[in-house]
Amino acid sequence: MHHSFNILTTTTPSESPEPPLKHEDNRMRILICPSGFKESLDTHVVADCIEEGVRRIVPDAVIKKVPLFDGGEGFAKALITSTGGTLRDITITGPVNQPVASQYGLLGDNGPKTAVIDMAAAAGLRLVPKDLRDPTVTTTYGVGELLFAALEEGVERILVGCGDSGTSDGGAGMLQALGARLLDKHGHELPLAQGGKSLSTLADIDRTHLHPRLREVEIEVACNFKNVLCGPKGVARVYGPQKGATPAQVEMLAAALDTYGLIVSRKLGQTVSSLPGSGASGGLGAGLLLLGAKLRPRYEAITEYFGINDDLFRDNHHLVFTAEGKIDAQTTQGKIPAEIAVRAKKHGLPVIALAGTVGDDANANYGAGIDAYTSIMQGPMTLEDAMEAAERLLRDSAETAMRMVMLGKSLNADIHTTASAPVPVPVPAPAAAAAAGAGMTKTKAYKKVFPSLSMFTFVCVSFLWLAALYTSHDPSCISLK
Amino acid sequence: MHHSFNILTTTTPSESPEPPLKHEDNRMRILICPSGFKESLDTHVVADCIEEGVRRIVPDAVIKKVPLFDGGEGFAKALITSTGGTLRDITITGPVNQPVASQYGLLGDNGPKTAVIDMAAAAGLRLVPKDLRDPTVTTTYGVGELLFAALEEGVERILVGCGDSGTSDGGAGMLQALGARLLDKHGHELPLAQGGKSLSTLADIDRTHLHPRLREVEIEVACNFKNVLCGPKGVARVYGPQKGATPAQVEMLAAALDTYGLIVSRKLGQTVSSLPGSGASGGLGAGLLLLGAKLRPRYEAITEYFGINDDLFRDNHHLVFTAEGKIDAQTTQGKIPAEIAVRAKKHGLPVIALAGTVGDDANANYGAGIDAYTSIMQGPMTLEDAMEAAERLLRDSAETAMRMVMLGKSLNADIHTTASAPVPVPVPAPAAAAAAGAGMTKTKAYKKVFPSLSMFTFVCVSFLWLAALYTSHDPSCISLK
Known part of the structure; x- marks a missing residue:
């Protein structure tokens, strides 16, 4: 593990310098590992709110806060902040070909000169006006421009965070911005930055004129390994609708990405269409593979960058809190609460997840190792009001969860309950073992x-x-006798 | 305790005849004592939903369901159903002087012939169209008509349930319907059914022509003893606004009820303005006192009618669930969840409350003995959608609460936590004792x-x-040696 930067905070109620942690003491030890709430609460704020709610009930708990990032919006900035690095402002081409004031960062550590980029800073869904949400035409051209700028700056390493994309062009726009030529069967170059739809006529990719420094630079991509480029679980079908595609557009896009996948595979001498991460950020993963990038599972890569490792869960904790804006069936597909839960369960730790919204089929998360999840809402309200009150709601929700836990803790351990597996979902082995021990x-x-x-x-x-x-x-x- | 009718249901997972309860067995014993959710879920449905959610996690729990009523809307009907009594249809004068198809009931037991009346069936807030909500003019005249009909039918006893009123006339309209004459200082009779505002000119009440059978009949009123007729906590100021009064109307009404209170007190030779229950249902309690009625604390009276007594809490339970549509500061003022919690705490039982909405200053309920409360919402949504999905939301919420409790139960009992009194509210003695033992x-x-x-x-x-x-x-x- 190189280039790690500690952003962990362990707090005790006193303001005095932190005493060495005595694991043999019998105070309650709680780990708080949330994600941010998109467009509402920063992950650090989420962690602080949960801590505050927990402390209302267990004031002397030993709490370790590990605010997490998912590689989407804000990842680069968070990593720059934690390393004392610098941000570079740059205007690039947005996903609908509009000029966008964007940024990339340079890490502040002593390792090799490293740039860090959120793909969302150049091609995020937030940058696609609601009335223009059509993933068949949005482009990652701006991502290529960010990479280009970093290469020009002479970095030796580039970290790319995937997530929150508004595009589905397989990274074709990015390739063009870096000098690749996309060719049709007549050898004519496809126009620049035309989105995924244009890939239906793709016949070859000419990498001759790619930026020469790409050969010297190490590119690491933190991406969701559940996302693949093609097939029934391919990126067009899974994410197309939420990026604004109609059913017909989804199928058109899927076909275009099939074509693209074949050509990328041919260039690399390897089938990429079903490679883990090839579908990350609308297929940007596949395009990055063509640049020689190394795709890494998002959670693993990002926790490494932030200096977090699985020893965290080995640290004698009694309970883990996690959180995300929405918890639903997709959460199990590589989102932070599920990643945390799977690891916590390897160490037999119970996990509670707090969410703004509990969505469809959220109970799939029980199989991932989340023991209980709850929405922080306190009654019928609009999304707007909920976001306005999010900090208070989150603090109160953490308090309520802790109240129920402590209530349960006070129950006589001799009360017998049959083990129950209430939700018929596949339970990974470690989670199953933990579930079997739930009663005791x-x-x-x-x-x-x-x-x-x-x-x-x-x-x-x-x-x-x-x-x-x-x-x-x-x-x-x-x-x- | 006479005239009690058992509506309790104790269920075990099997469909076979219920085995005798073995308290010495070590299964988890759970008591479910909810209120209904106004205009959404009947109390029996609430109890069933909570049971279902709990059983998803503890299938073999021994569950006793005690669905409760608060004397408001539906109280008479529930009591008639549970005694196999009969309902009488009758058209009476509604709170805004409109004809209203109403009902009263006759109990089906073998005791003295007894009528049962919801005041809300004749003068409930639901009967006041939203654009006519002005408690200075709404009348309880129809309540008097229901009583009149019961008297004519020859009953020996009348039970009146208070709650959900849309009036604030001190029961003046009711008195008029039964033959009393309200007189101004000139001895002129006030017009009929003019609401609380008209009481400002009241100088005397002539009871000469009251229905003669009132002298023979026993009237019991189940009402909220926290409600008083006059003063800063008087009914005009506490409930006026939610019945539609402007601040100016509230003060006008308070002054009129002060006048009324003085005259009622003079007639009875006793100060009624601050008597417990005198302010029940917009002061109907005071008017009923003038008829010789006996006011009783709502929870005590109603649980007696339904054959429930405090032995319930002595029955070796481990955990109590309660519920109400809304939990807020007013809940502590005699609402079912608080009444349940206070009694449960006398026996050291932990209490969880589930609510549609958690409202302002709900944390006052911690002082009443509720250990944790939560809203059943799963995300931002409209009231309409929430009511539509209420059963599912309630089942899921009970499951989540039970998951957190069982999670807590699985924690090592040796984890030390300082006792915390998170909310600075007055704690009644029994609740305080229980709170001190919260950790163990x-x-x-x-x-x-x-x-x-x-x-x-x-x-x-x-x-x-x-x-x-x-x-x-x-x-x-x-x-x-």
């Missing part, structure tokens, strides 16, 4: 046996001591 | 000590037995 942890089972053992030992010792006393007088009499 | 119930504290005690006893017995063995040989040697 191993530690607790041990504790239940232990008093009897110690009592037995004590009685034996007493017996032997008295027996010794006795036999010193009349050895023949050690017998039950 | 008395039972659990006892259990922690008990193994040591039993071990000690065993060791002593062993010691004495060996000592006896020993001394049978050489009595002089009982000493530690």
